[in-house]
Amino acid sequence: MKKLFSAALVMAAAFVAPAMAQTYPAKPVTMIVPFAAGGPTDIVARFVSEHMSRTLGQQIVIENVAGAGGTTGITRAAGAPADGYTIMMGHMGTHGAAPALYPGLKYDPTALIPVGIAASTPIIIVGSMKFQPKTLQEFVTFAKANPDKLNQAHAGIGSVSHSTCVMLNGQLGIKPTAVPYTGTGPALNDMISGQVDFMCDQIVNLAEQIRGGTIRAYAIASPERSPALPDVPTTKEAGLPDYQVIAWNAIFAPVGTAPEITAKLNDALRKALADEGTRTRLLNLGAVLPTASEQTQAFLGDFVKAEVARWNKALAAAK
Amino acid sequence: MTDLLANLALGFGTALSLQNLWLCFVGCMVGTLIGVLPGVGPIATIAMLLPITFGLPPTGALIMLAGIYYGAQYGGSTTAILVNIPGEATSVVTVLDGHQMAKQGRAGVALGVAAIGSFIAGCVATLFIAAIGRPLSSIAQLFGPAEYFSLMVMGLIFAVVLARGSVLKAICMILLGLLLATVGTDLVTGQERLTLGLQDLSDGVDFASMAMGIFGFAEIIKNLENPETRDVVHGVIGRLLPSKKDMQDSAWPIARGTVIGAILGILPGNGAVLGPFASYTVEKKLAKDSSRFGRGAIEGVAGPESANNAGAQTAFIPLLTLGIPPNAVMALMVGAMTIHGIVPGPQVMTKNPELFWGMVASMWVGNLMLLIINLPLVGMWVKLLKVPYRMMFPAISIFCCIGIYSINNSTSDVLFTAFFAVVGYALLKFGFEPAPMLLGFVLGKLMEEKLRQAMILSRGSFMTFVERPLSAALLVVSAIMLVIAILPAMRQKRDQVFTE
Amino acid sequence: MTDQQGDGESRALFRQDFGAGLFLIAVGLFALWEGWKLPLGTLRSMGAGMLPFSLAVMLCLGGVGLIITSVLNKGEELEAWSIRGLLFIVGGVVVFAYTIQTLGLIFAGPLSMVIGSMASDEFDWKEAVIFSVILTAACALLFKTALGLPIPVNVFW
Numbered sequence: 001m002k003k004l005f006s007a008a009l010v011m012a013a014a015f016v017a018p019a020m021a022q023t024y025p026a027k028p029v030t031m032i033v034p035f036a037a038g039g040p041t042d043i044v045a046r047f048v049s050e051h052m053s054r055t056l057g058q059q060i061v062i063e064n065v066a067g068a069g070g071t072t073g074i075t076r077a078a079g080a081p082a083d084g085y086t087i088m089m090g091h092m093g094t095h096g097a098a099p100a101l102y103p104g105l106k107y108d109p110t111a112l113i114p115v116g117i118a119a120s121t122p123i124i125i126v127g128s129m130k131f132q133p134k135t136l137q138e139f140v141t142f143a144k145a146n147p148d149k150l151n152q153a154h155a156g157i158g159s160v161s162h163s164t165c166v167m168l169n170g171q172l173g174i175k176p177t178a179v180p181y182t183g184t185g186p187a188l189n190d191m192i193s194g195q196v197d198f199m200c201d202q203i204v205n206l207a208e209q210i211r212g213g214t215i216r217a218y219a220i221a222s223p224e225r226s227p228a229l230p231d232v233p234t235t236k237e238a239g240l241p242d243y244q245v246i247a248w249n250a251i252f253a254p255v256g257t258a259p260e261i262t263a264k265l266n267d268a269l270r271k272a273l274a275d276e277g278t279r280t281r282l283l284n285l286g287a288v289l290p291t292a293s294e295q296t297q298a299f300l301g302d303f304v305k306a307e308v309a310r311w312n313k314a315l316a317a318a319k
Numbered sequence: 320m321t322d323l324l325a326n327l328a329l330g331f332g333t334a335l336s337l338q339n340l341w342l343c344f345v346g347c348m349v350g351t352l353i354g355v356l357p358g359v360g361p362i363a364t365i366a367m368l369l370p371i372t373f374g375l376p377p378t379g380a381l382i383m384l385a386g387i388y389y390g391a392q393y394g395g396s397t398t399a400i401l402v403n404i405p406g407e408a409t410s411v412v413t414v415l416d417g418h419q420m421a422k423q424g425r426a427g428v429a430l431g432v433a434a435i436g437s438f439i440a441g442c443v444a445t446l447f448i449a450a451i452g453r454p455l456s457s458i459a460q461l462f463g464p465a466e467y468f469s470l471m472v473m474g475l476i477f478a479v480v481l482a483r484g485s486v487l488k489a490i491c492m493i494l495l496g497l498l499l500a501t502v503g504t505d506l507v508t509g510q511e512r513l514t515l516g517l518q519d520l521s522d523g524v525d526f527a528s529m530a531m532g533i534f535g536f537a538e539i540i541k542n543l544e545n546p547e548t549r550d551v552v553h554g555v556i557g558r559l560l561p562s563k564k565d566m567q568d569s570a571w572p573i574a575r576g577t578v579i580g581a582i583l584g585i586l587p588g589n590g591a592v593l594g595p596f597a598s599y600t601v602e603k604k605l606a607k608d609s610s611r612f613g614r615g616a617i618e619g620v621a622g623p624e625s626a627n628n629a630g631a632q633t634a635f636i637p638l639l640t641l642g643i644p645p646n647a648v649m650a651l652m653v654g655a656m657t658i659h660g661i662v663p664g665p666q667v668m669t670k671n672p673e674l675f676w677g678m679v680a681s682m683w684v685g686n687l688m689l690l691i692i693n694l695p696l697v698g699m700w701v702k703l704l705k706v707p708y709r710m711m712f713p714a715i716s717i718f719c720c721i722g723i724y725s726i727n728n729s730t731s732d733v734l735f736t737a738f739f740a741v742v743g744y745a746l747l748k749f750g751f752e753p754a755p756m757l758l759g760f761v762l763g764k765l766m767e768e769k770l771r772q773a774m775i776l777s778r779g780s781f782m783t784f785v786e787r788p789l790s791a792a793l794l795v796v797s798a799i800m801l802v803i804a805i806l807p808a809m810r811q812k813r814d815q816v817f818t819e
Numbered sequence: 820m821t822d823q824q825g826d827g828e829s830r831a832l833f834r835q836d837f838g839a840g841l842f843l844i845a846v847g848l849f850a851l852w853e854g855w856k857l858p859l860g861t862l863r864s865m866g867a868g869m870l871p872f873s874l875a876v877m878l879c880l881g882g883v884g885l886i887i888t889s890v891l892n893k894g895e896e897l898e899a900w901s902i903r904g905l906l907f908i909v910g911g912v913v914v915f916a917y918t919i920q921t922l923g924l925i926f927a928g929p930l931s932m933v934i935g936s937m938a939s940d941e942f943d944w945k946e947a948v949i950f951s952v953i954l955t956a957a958c959a960l961l962f963k964t965a966l967g968l969p970i971p972v973n974v975f976w
Contacts, residue, residue: 030969036647037366038654046370046658063728063969064366067522068504075518101509106518151776157509179775180506182768185644185653189587192641193460195776204657208642208664284660352966359966367967487888488836491843491881498850498874505867512867513853536912540904543938709941710950713932716908717951720915720931721924721958725968733916737909744905748898749839767870779864 024084024261025058031251032080032088034073036066040121040204040285044249045089047281048118051272056264069158070094071102078107082256087115087265091249096307097163100315109308113262114300115251116269119287121202122222123164123245124232126215130194136218136238139198143174150176153187153196161187161201164221164245167314168200171243191215202247203228203286221245228286246288248307250300262297270295323450330449330676334684339379343681346383347688350390351696354397357404357535357715358527358722361391365651369658377659378674382681384655385635388648389441389682392631393689396433396624400426401700402715404535408526408761409627411754412595414534416612416619423615427559427701432569432617433624434693435561440577440625441686444632447581448639449679453668455633456640459587464772465783469793470586471766474593476800477600478755478762483613489755492746496759499524500767507771519731528732529760531719532739533746533753539712540744559698561617569621572602580626584633589646591630592761595623604803632682639675641665833897836889843882850875904938911935923974924963928955 033045042064049060065073074094080086095109125136133139143150152169154162161184169176179196181187184205190196192214203220207228210217219238220226235243251269253262272278273289282289293299333339349368353359365384372380395406400417413433420429447455462470475493482489502513503523514520561569579601580594602622603612612619637645642664644650656663661671668675706714723732746753777783785791850871860866888894915931922930932951936942959972 036650037362037369038651038657043654043657050370050373061969062366062370065727065729068518072518072521148778156506157504177775177778179772180768181772182506183650185650186587189459189637189641189643190463190772192643193463195463204662208662208666212642212665214641214665281658281660285657285662349966356961359962359968363968364966485888487881487884488839491839491878491885494874494878494881495843495846498846498871498878501871501874507865508867510857510867512857512871513850515853536908540901540908540938543904543908543940544901546940707941709936709939709943710946712908712939713911713935713947713951714954716911716935717915717928717932717954717958720912720919721928721962721968721970724915724919725962725970728969730916730920733912733919737912737916740909740912741905744900745842748835748900749842750835750895751839771865774865779862781862 024264025056027085028059028061029056029084030063030080030086031060032073032077032086033062033064034066034070034077034088034090034094035064037062037064040202040247041070041089041091041249043204043285044119044121044282044287047278048251048269048272051275051278052265052268055268055271069098069101069156071098071105071107071158074098074109075106077252078112078254080254082254082258084253084257084261084265087251087253088112089118089249090252091160092245092247092307093158093160093163095250095252095304096248097158097311097315099308100312101158101163110301110305111255112252113255113257114297114304115253115262116266116295116297117248117250117290117300117303118269118273119282119285119289120246120248121204121285121287122220122226123160123200123247124203124206124210124220124229125168125198125200125218125235126191126206126210127198127218128191128194128196129214129216131197131216133218134216136233136235136240139218140172140174140240143172143176147175148177150174150198151179151196152176153179153181153191153199155181155184155187155201160247161199163311163315164247165200167245167311168243170314170317171240188215200245207286219243222288226286226288227283248303250304266295266297326672326676327449327680329673330678330680333378333673333677334382334680338376339382339677339681340684342375342379342383343386343685344688346386347390347685347692350387350392351394351397351689351692353387354391354394354406356394356722357398357402357406357531357719359725360406360527361388361648362651363725364391365648365655369655372655373658377656377661378677380659381652381655381674381678382685384652385678385682386685386688388652389628389631389685390689392628393434393437393693396437396627397430397693397696397700400429400433400620401704402535403538404715404719405530405757406527408530408592408757409595409630411530411534411757411761412599412623413620413627415599415754416614416616419613419615420617420620421704425615426704427697428561428565428617429620430697430700431560431694432565432621434690434697435566436569436573436576436621436625437628438686438690439573440580440627440629441632441689442683443577444581444584444629445679445682445686447633448636448682449676452636452640452679455585456636458582458585459637459641459643459645461789462586462590463787464769464776465787465790466793467586468766468769468773469784469790469797470590470593471762471769473793473797473800474596474762475759475766476797477593477596478758480600480603480800482752482755484750484752488751492751492753492756493759496756496761497763497766499529499756500760500763506768507775517731519729519735523764524760525726525732525735526757526761527726528723528736529739530757531723532736532741533743533757535715535719536736536740537743537747537753539715540740541747542708543712559701560694565617568617572598572618572622573625575601576622576625577629580629581633583626584630585636587637587643587645589634589765591627591634591646594626594630596758598622598626628686635678635682638663639678640668642667834889834893835895835897836885836892838897840882840885840889843885844879847875847877847879847882850878903940907938908935911938920971921974924955924959924970924972928958 077088399413576598857868858866918927929951936947
């Protein structure tokens with residue numbers, strides 16, 4: 001009965017569906033952010049969408065649909081009509097690690113239409129001040145010598161801090177005891193008080209604590225040092241050159257969205273990334289902005305394929 | 320001391336600028352409004368307003384957003400008292416006696432005492448933050464997973480004391496709440512548990528849809544079946560504001576509630592939810608005649624409401640002194656600060672003194688504003704109760720539906736509310752009290768998380784809970800409370816209450 | 820105690836605590852059935868199923884306890900359930916859930932409110948329709964215009 005009723009309503013709605021707008025966008029565009037408001041991805045989305053709205057002449061409305069490591073929101077966005085009025089802010093987790101973590105994933109990250117990379121935030125390896133090792137080398141030595149004593153915090157299965165540390169542990173060949181938390185905040189709290197020893201997370205979440213001297217940074221997993229934390233060595237300098245991880249954020253549209261529409265969105269995104277105000281705001285987060293060649297749709301398409309393959313390998317090895 | 324005065328002067332200088340006063344007022348107004356609307360919580364609203372604050376100076380923006388947060392705490396108690404719907408975990412306790420008072424024609428008194436209690440608590444808690452915020456923040460560092468787990472055990476004992484009727488039934492309700500809390504993705508392994516294969520349950524049951532179904536809708540169905548007790552207020556509406564005697568009865572509960580709430584609010588991981596429950600337990604235990612509780616005891620509103628608001632203020636301490644958000648709203652505040660280029664961290668107090676002290680001062684100003692906004696509104700709310708029930712309940716229903724839908728823009732949340740309406744009605748018919756279940760649910764998530772973290776850190780040794788002094792102390796207190804709660808003598812008294 | 824003398828033995832099923840016990844056992848068994856494949860782990864290293872399993876078992880035990888008390892102490896009788904209230908109130912909410920996205924608030928609001936209003940024995944078509952339309956307009960203004968929440972108000976034009 002319920003089904004029949006809703007089916008009848010859907011049919012009724014189909015008759016009055018608005019004619020496809022000739023000039024996109026004719027009404028506000030919804031951007032689904034698959035994480036809670038106020039988190040790193042949400043902030044990046046808000047910064048770029050604010051400028052994009054000006055270019056498009058229509059408001060981009062952020063809708064936060066959090067849950068299951070971001071896959072709830074992307075599933076919903078991927079199932080939305082491919083008319084360009086629903087787009088999504090995907091990231092390293094939802095469009096890289098998710099296929100390896102969630103076997104029943106209801107969308108294919110590589111099939112979604114790439115719009116462009118917005119901004120990326122590098123990963124930092126940090127430790128508690130009460131934890132003995134002071135440098136990355138000491139950390140590696142300690143970790144290999146005391147595999148039973150090591151406690152690693154993460155912000156939940158599927159979170160950036162989880163998958164990036166799994167990759168780190170795999171590369172180092174260490175097996176620390178993983179302590180799950182429900183977010184970066186509680187994990188940081190227990191790391192400051194010395195309950196847990198180390199974790200990996202995005203620079204945005206950690207920079208102020210590192211500057212304030214409450215936690216110790218071992219290395220930043222990007223090719224160059226971050227202007228936000230010039231004293232923190234890169235993984236390459238610290239002797240772990242293969243550990244290059246960045247939490248990237250990129251805009252995608254549902255499968256079937258017209259190329260003219262995604263091109264228009266890509267153009268708006270490029271203009272946002274060229275805007276001085278938007279750039280400054282993003283850089284203040286410690287974010288890394290894509291270069292001109294990295295701003296194309298094609299680049300993002302290839303990049304996602306590479307990321308999915310890379311995370312599949314890293315996370316499968318850990319299982 | 321002179322430091323403090325100089326700092327406060329700086330703070331008030333910032334908070335009392337015309338623009339910041341206005342923003343504080345707007346925040347408090349919006350907060351009160353969304354607090355009153357069931358379902359629409361501060362998280363959705365602050366997220367919605369974030370883009371608007373882009374153009375504002377950071378301090379002003381944060382003053383406004385903070386106003387929304389504690390304004391919503393004020394407004395939430397209005398809905399709890401008037402229509403029996405707790406918008407948030409912290410107002411579950413207010414429902415117990417507040418709505419009973421409303422049914423006795425004392426809605427005005429309940430609302431008044433809630434507003435006055437909250438004001439006093441807010442002022443004291445703000446002083447707390449100003450004077451000893453920094454040292455207090457170290458309390459958060461004392462609480463590792465083991466201590467936290469023991470604190471939660473204590474919280475569950477509160478739930479037993481909270482109940483009016485049979486202890487066995489109360490314990491069953493707590494167990495049911497704990498069981499419901501396990502629904503969702505397992506924290507440690509990422510496996511889905513008891514989700515019935517529904518993706519919408521993978522993050523667990525939503526508190527608001529559950530509370531609204533079990534309290535709000537079940538109450539509507541129950542009211543509709545007895546025409547005599549249908550209208551919320553049958554008979555005369557008494558005075559609009561608390562009398563001198565009411566205030567005398569509430570003075571100590573307000574003082575105790577403030578202290579309890581302020582201390583629990585500092586704890587990371589949302590210790591503030593325990594505040595009102597703890598305060599209610601204390602008041603019920605201290606009362607000469609505990610049988611009045613659950614039947615419109617004014618102490619049962621005054622204490623928990625003060626604790627609630629004190630906790631809402633001191634929850635800013637870990638954020639403002641350490642840069643660590645203790646709950647979801649505070650995490651959103653971190654986002655708001657980050658958007659404005661101020662990433663909160665351990666140095667925020669020294670780096671941005673006018674932000675820190677401006678916010679502290681604005682909280683005081685905001686509390687005063689809330690009192691001025693809310694007291695005149697009491698008369699209006701009470702008049703609303705006179706609307707015939709046949710018009711009132713569809714209105715409550717549609718507000719709840721829209722509110723629930725707007726939390727995640729999700730159809731399934733609304734369906735869960737419908738499901739819990741049926742469950743809540745069944746519980747009423749079986750003579751269960753829903754409050755212990757909600758407390759079990761709220762604490763259950765934290766409790767399992769902390770239990771498993773502690774066990775992982777101790778490599779599987781239960782001794783960790785007794786070896787750590789603070790944890791052991793909390794467990795001892797819990798044990799004593801449990802014994803008191805189930806002592807045969809007490810039990811007899813309970814049964815008398817139950818059969819009266 | 821409110822139960823009448825004499826018929827207590829034969830009407831065990833109709834006592835509140837008896838029903839309550841059965842309810843808890845049903846919930847407990849359902850949780851056990853739903854979660855039987857989850858690994859329990861050991862006390863030392865708990866699996867995902869440890870807590871749900873032990874809570875479900877305790878819930879069943881609590882239910883048995885309630886049934887025993889009910890048989891021993893009798894206790895209050897189970898009141899009749901109001902099917903009308905349940906049907907229309909819950910129905911109104913369910914209709915809202917299924918129509919808000921497809922029909923928008925302008926239709927979902929009045930529809931769900933009128934259905935909900937039928938739960939009352941004072942139901943009056945005209946009043947319910949007029950009131951629900953006015954209230955829906957007020958809700959649209961409040962939630963959409965004033966608070967700016969992304970609620971689909973009008974999905975047609």
